[in-house]
Amino acid sequence: MHLFRGLPSWTIWLGGLLITFAYVALFYHIFVEPFSFRWRAIYGEPTYPEGYEVRGIDISHYQDRINWEKLRNASIGDAPVSFVFIKATEGEKLFDDNFNKNFASAKRNDLVRGAYHFFVPGIDPRRQADFYLRIAQLEPGDLPPVLDIEKKGDLTPEQLRRDAKTWLDIVEKEYHVKPILYTGYKFKMSYLNTPEFEAYPYWIAHYYVNELEYKGKWTFWQHTDCGKVQGIKGFVDCNIFNGTMQELMELTLPEP
Numbered sequence: 001m002h003l004f005r006g007l008p009s010w011t012i013w014l015g016g017l018l019i020t021f022a023y024v025a026l027f028y029h030i031f032v033e034p035f036s037f038r039w040r041a042i043y044g045e046p047t048y049p050e051g052y053e054v055r056g057i058d059i060s061h062y063q064d065r066i067n068w069e070k071l072r073n074a075s076i077g078d079a080p081v082s083f084v085f086i087k088a089t090e091g092e093k094l095f096d097d098n099f100n101k102n103f104a105s106a107k108r109n110d111l112v113r114g115a116y117h118f119f120v121p122g123i124d125p126r127r128q129a130d131f132y133l134r135i136a137q138l139e140p141g142d143l144p145p146v147l148d149i150e151k152k153g154d155l156t157p158e159q160l161r162r163d164a165k166t167w168l169d170i171v172e173k174e175y176h177v178k179p180i181l182y183t184g185y186k187f188k189m190s191y192l193n194t195p196e197f198e199a200y201p202y203w204i205a206h207y208y209v210n211e212l213e214y215k216g217k218w219t220f221w222q223h224t225d226c227g228k229v230q231g232i233k234g235f236v237d238c239n240i241f242n243g244t245m246q247e248l249m250e251l252t253l254p255e256p
Contacts, residue, residue, distance in 0.1 A: 048077035049210055049223055054241035054248055056083030058116070058222065061098040063232050071231030072109035076238050081229060082245060083112040085146060088136045091120035092127040095135055107139075112248060114143030116182060117167075121153030125163040129170035138175060140255045144201065145171045146180040150187055157191050165196060175253060182222075185214045201251070203239075218242055219251070 048055075055076040059066070074081045084106050087096040099115070106113035117132040119125075138145060147167055152160050164181075171179050182203040183192060203220035206212055212221060220239050227238030241248050 048227075048238065049221075049240065050077070052240040052242070053079055054082050054243065054245050055079045056081055056085070056112070056239050056241065057227065057229060057232075058085035058087075058237045058239060059098075059102060059232075060087035061096050063098075063234070063236060065233075066102065066105070067231040068105045068109045069231070071229065072111060074230035076227065076229060081111065083114065083143065083239075083241065083248065085114045085116050085143070085239070087148075088115040088117060089128075089132045090118035091123050092131050094118075099135065112141070112143060112252065114138075114146055114180070116146035116148045116180075119147055119149040119151075119164065119167065121151055121155045121160060121163065125166040126170060129167045132167075133171065133174055138253055140253050142253050143251065144177045144180050144253065145175060146182055146203065147171070148182040149192070150183055150205075152191060160191055161194060161196070164192065168200065177253060180219065182220075185212070188214075 057076070071081060084102075086099060086102045086106065088099050088103075089095055103113060103115060115132075115136040115138060117128065117136075119128065132145065136145060147164065149160075149164055155163065168179050168181070178200050180203050181192070181197060181200040182205070184205045188197075188202070188204070198217075201219035202217065203222065204212065204214055204218050205222040206214065207222075207224055209223075212218070219242055221242065222237050222239045225237050226235045229236055229238070
């Protein structure tokens with residue numbers, strides 16, 4: 001305290017205020033600003049990247065009961081909901097309880113639909129692919145099959161790539177189109193950033209940013225898991241298609 005003896009009291013107060021301001025600014029920069037998109041979403045102000053005209057969602061049993069009449073007329077940002085990806089399967093045995101109902105409802109309400117499989121590392125990829133093909137039953141006009149791969153488990157990167165490619169090859173042989181590959185930016189760069197995966201439509205998960213860090217080619221962008229859409233209670237994943245509505249339709253499965 002001897003250091004401040006003789007100083008005017010106002011200078012001590014000013015110094016304290018400046019230190020407090022610096023601390024608050026540092027806290028905001030480190031802990032709040034990087035997640036500002038999430039805070040806005042949680043408190044009722046979700047933000048959607050601008051400049052894209054085709055938007056959609058992905059759902060599973062976590063969304064519980066959906067009001068499809070409201071959803072078919074809903075919007076995300078300034079664009080209507082045009083497509084919906086629906087969870088079908090996980091591993092070799094887990095079937096999403098709401099898949100059949102959601103899959104049929106999407107078509108009945110004129111939404112472009114797709115079905116995805118959540119890949120479980122360490123389970124035979126052939127059995128996983130067969131399980132998905134048995135359950136999904138895609139039709140002409142549906143989006144290509146989707147492999148959701150976001151966990152490595154105990155596999156080496158080489159084993160993970162081998163098993164993922166096995167699943168993709170089996171499903172491609174059935175539908176005669178390249179499946180869509182869903183994963184996060186960092187996961188792809190760490191484990192799937194090899195030439196054999198560059199031919200697949202890439203659905204990237206990258207949240208709470210105005211622009212993607214990924215500079216490669218991408219087809220879909222899952223930009224938030226805190227979206228709010230009419231017809232769905234609570235939060236839902238929101239996605240962007242990197243193209244026009246006509247290009248989205250050109251991506252769907254053709255007539256035999």
